[in-house]
Amino acid sequence: MSEVQVTFQPSGQRVFVLPGTSLLEAAGRVGIILQTPCGGAGTCGKCLVKVISGDCNAAESCDDTLSDDLINQGYHLACQTKVMGELVVDIPEESMFESRQQILEDDLGAELEVNPVVYKKYFKLDAPTSTDDRSDETRLMDAIGEVEVSIEQLRCMPSLMRNNDWAGTAVLSGDRLLAVEQGDTSGKVYGVAFDIGTTTVVGTLFNLLTGAELAVESQMNGQIAHGDDVISRILKVREDTVALAELQRVIVGTANDIISSLCGKAKIEHDHIYEVAIAGNATMQQIFCGLNPAALGEVPFVQVFDRSLTLQANKLGLLVNVGADLFVMPQIGGFVGGDTVAGMVAARIDKWDKPVLLVDIGTNGEIVLCHDGKLLATSAAAGPAFEGARITQGMRAAAGAIEKVIINGDVEINVIGNVTPVGLCGTALIDAVAGMLRAGVLDETGRILSTDEVDSSMSSLLKDRLIERDGNVDFLLAGTVEKNPIYIYQKDVRELQLANGAIRAAVNILLRRAGVDPADLGYVLLAGAFGNFIRRSNARRIGLLPQVACGAIRFIGNAASLGAKLVLMSSNERQYADELCKRTEHIDLSLDSEFQMEFGMAMIFPDDDFDACIDE
Numbered sequence: 173m174s175e176v177q178v179t180f181q182p183s184g185q186r187v188f189v190l191p192g193t194s195l196l197e198a199a200g201r202v203g204i205i206l207q208t209p210c211g212g213a214g215t216c217g218k219c220l221v222k223v224i225s226g227d228c229n230a231a232e233s234c235d236d237t238l239s240d241d242l243i244n245q246g247y248h249l250a251c252q253t254k255v256m257g258e259l260v261v262d263i264p265e266e267s268m269f270e271s272r273q274q275i276l277e278d279d280l281g282a283e284l285e286v287n288p289v290v291y292k293k294y295f296k297l298d299a300p301t302s303t304d305d306r307s308d309e310t311r312l313m314d315a316i317g318e319v320e321v322s323i324e325q326l327r328c329m330p331s332l333m334r335n336n337d338w339a340g341t342a343v344l345s346g347d348r349l350l351a352v353e354q355g356d357t358s359g360k361v362y363g364v365a366f367d368i369g370t371t372t373v374v375g376t377l378f379n380l381l382t383g384a385e386l387a388v389e390s391q392m393n394g395q396i397a398h399g400d401d402v403i404s405r406i407l408k409v410r411e412d413t414v415a416l417a418e419l420q421r422v423i424v425g426t427a428n429d430i431i432s433s434l435c436g437k438a439k440i441e442h443d444h445i446y447e448v449a450i451a452g453n454a455t456m457q458q459i460f461c462g463l464n465p466a467a468l469g470e471v472p473f474v475q476v477f478d479r480s481l482t483l484q485a486n487k488l489g490l491l492v493n494v495g496a497d498l499f500v501m502p503q504i505g506g507f508v509g510g511d512t513v514a515g516m517v518a519a520r521i522d523k524w525d526k527p528v529l530l531v532d533i534g535t536n537g538e539i540v541l542c543h544d545g546k547l548l549a550t551s552a553a554a555g556p557a558f559e560g561a562r563i564t565q566g567m568r569a570a571a572g573a574i575e576k577v578i579i580n581g582d583v584e585i586n587v588i589g590n591v592t593p594v595g596l597c598g599t600a601l602i603d604a605v606a607g608m609l610r611a612g613v614l615d616e617t618g619r620i621l622s623t624d625e626v627d628s629s630m631s632s633l634l635k636d637r638l639i640e641r642d643g644n645v646d647f648l649l650a651g652t653v654e655k656n657p658i659y660i661y662q663k664d665v666r667e668l669q670l671a672n673g674a675i676r677a678a679v680n681i682l683l684r685r686a687g688v689d690p691a692d693l694g695y696v697l698l699a700g701a702f703g704n705f706i707r708r709s710n711a712r713r714i715g716l717l718p719q720v721a722c723g724a725i726r727f728i729g730n731a732a733s734l735g736a737k738l739v740l741m742s743s744n745e746r747q748y749a750d751e752l753c754k755r756t757e758h759i760d761l762s763l764d765s766e767f768q769m770e771f772g773m774a775m776i777f778p779d780d781d782f783d784a785c786i787d788e
């Protein structure tokens with residue numbers, strides 16, 4: 173089956189997918205995350221898109237959810253509509269997950285609060301006279317209210333007042349004077365929220381007066397040159413006394429490059445940025461702040477701080493207003509850092525009506541459970557299998573990577589870039605293993621069966637893919653044995669079992685500690701880049717996710733990034749972040765006696781299977 177092109181408007185992003193792929197999934201492939209409060213059941217109507225032209229197939233259930241008027245205008249539910257041929261689709265702003273007002277209003281009943289810490293006051297003072305000899309400072313405070321003024325500001329004040337006809341704009345943060353500016357700059361108050369990933373750094377520029385998002389910019393974390401995971405960077409700091417300063421200089425440099433680019437895009441000045449907020453794992457946050465992460469590299473993995481920090485941004489080298497503050501997310505534990513807390517804030521983790529599990533799957537998986545107001549959090553070292561590493565023909569999700577596998581009598585694949593496959597990424601590995609389990613090619617211990625062992629009713633097309641050699645059986649996923657073969661090797665299945673087992677064991681331990689039966693979980697929220705691309709029924713089939721109904725498993729996009737934006741925008745959100753962090757009990761699995769046994773059991777694939785999810 174050959175792939176067809178889908179173009180999304182207004183961004184113009186394009187993707188090639190197999191016919192039969194849902195529009196929801198196609199959009200997700202290019203990073204367009206739609207709202208799915210009903211989990212793709214076709215009942216909430218929030219994943220609304222408009223088909224401009226092309227061939228698609230909408231499920232009948234759309235008719236029950238959408239009005240005739242909307243249907244006649246070409247609107248479809250992305251979760252219920254399959255791509256059949258080349259398509260052009262318009263995505264309304266309200267359907268986007270990143271439209272924050274919508275997320276918070278629709279999913280959680282709260283409105284986005286624009287209540288920044290920084291604000292400005294324009295003033296016009298009377299000049300001193302023989303009958304009014306108030307000091308410059310008192311004269312200013314009589315106009316703007318009692319504030320804390322630094323000695324540096326007092327030094328500048330006499331000339332600033334007298335040279336500008338006693339008028340200007342005071343920049344305030346709470347009861348602290350950040351700056352006094354010439355003229356009326358009261359309409360220029362900006363802030364930047366950073367999601368500091370180990371690999372990628374994303375910065376978003378906001379107008380703090382209106383809450384409007386002005387520009388987004390991402391770059392590779394410059395620390396990549398010093399190792400591509402947190403452990404290698406921690407080791408570098410442990411081995412070399414000057415490495416911490418160098419790593420801090422590099423990450424601040426990356427942030428400054430992003431700030432410059434954001435200012436250029438939005439045509440604003442660096443000096444009008446008064447707030448910066450960052451969310452990252454504990455290692456990234458500590459290095460950003462110049463705090464030694466060495467203790468994160470040995471049991472019991474202790475972080476330097478857990479409360480949120482408010483620091484002077486320019487003292488760390490950030491190119492923003494000299495008085496600007498840097499807000500750093502609180503951290504729960506060594507490997508449950510500020511990015512997890514940001515995700516909890518964005519997910520409103522304690523506001524759901526049933527037990528809720530927040531899962532961010534990656535090299536380090538972070539898991540948070542909230543039940544009856546009680547919060548538990550842990551992390552599991554899943555290793556890089558989900559990113560395609562340590563998989564024989566594994567690769568990151570780039571051009572040439574198989575990203576989707578369907579096994580149904582034979583194998584269908586989807587390749588990024590619509591080219592000859594050269595490897596497979598983590599989502600395809602999960603699809604393939606789940607499909608192999610369903611087809612009876614793989615048993616629950618993870619052994620690929622030989623042609624003699626599989627059920628005699630299995631299609632010959634599948635049997636021909638079982639390649640026996642050196643006492644092992646490998647599964648031919650794409651190509652032929654002679655030309656461009658891509659295999660699932662027996663050892664690849666073992667790698668996936670290790671990664672899968674670590675996450676699942678961590679989930680099981682949290683559930684047991686909280687006294688929650690997996691069947692009683694109301695919601696499983698999947699956060700992060702990888703989580704938003706996996707097929708829910710396949711992740712569930714291999715045991716990565718608990719056996720809950722599809723509607724309970726929801727994609728929540730880049731929750732860490734959203735959390736950073738929320739705390740940038742509102743002092744109440746900052747308090748909420750600190751409160752959630754304080755309330756959360758950290759479970760350190762490296763010290764947990766149950767973990768090894770639970771891990772061993774979680775390596776075995778479940779023998780049952782649920783219904784397939786509608787949108788997959």
Ligand code: FES
Binds near residue numbers: 208210211212216219
């Ligand atoms: S209708 Fe709810 S996600 Fe599509």
